[in-house]
Structures are given as structure tokens and as C-alpha cells.
Amino acid sequence: RLACVKRRLDVDFVFEGRKKKGESHSLQQGKMGKVHGGLARAGKVKAQTPKVEKPEKHKKPKGRAMKRILYNKRYVNAKVGPGGRKKGPNSRQHDEKEKKERADNAAANA
Secondary structure: OEEEOOEEEOHHHHHOOOOOOOOOOOOOOOOOOOOOOOHHHOOHHHHHOOOOOOOOOOOOOOOHHHHHHHHHHHHHOOOOEOOEOOOOOOOHHHHHHHHHHHHHHHHHHO
16 A cells, blocks of 8 residues: 555555556566666676786875975975976966967968
8 A cells, every 4th residue: 555645545546547457566667668788697797807916015104204205295306497397287377388389380380
């Protein structure tokens, strides 16, 4: 039985319009979309992939020691080039320089 707000509904009453002879109340399998891939092939790729052990690595320093390494890398041993500190690929200055180079190349080729 299904409970609806304050009154109980009979399941036969709810499914009466959709139900045909010999059908159960479950969802009709023939009219629904199929799920990609059958369950018989579940895990096939993972099972046939050879197991490779992870190599042993040194543990990364944490806390104060990691901050010390970052400080040395960024400020003490930083190599400053002719344009100042090297810019990353997402910096705006890098994008503007690249656009300017493209425009110059296009003008030279035309």
C-alpha cells in the first residue's frame, strides 16, 4: 500500500490504468533505456590490467621543513631574468606578450 498525504491509496488503484494482464507492478523493462554495458563485463579492464607495484619514494618534508624549502626555492635561489621573475602560463602579462607576438608574426607573414 502507498501512503499519500493523510489517506492510504490502494496499489491496484494507482496502477490500474497502466496495468495489463500478466504484468506485475514493477517498471516495464522493454520501454526503458538500456544502461551502457552489461553486468557480465563489469570490471573486465581492471581485471586484465597487470599489477605494477608503486616505487618507493622519499617522504616529502612537512610543516616547517617544507616552508623552508619553498622559501629557499622562491626567494634565496631564485634566478631573476631580464624581465624580472618568470611568469606562469596563466599570468595576464604572458597572455598579452603572446598575443603581441602572434600579431607581429601575422603582420610579417602577410
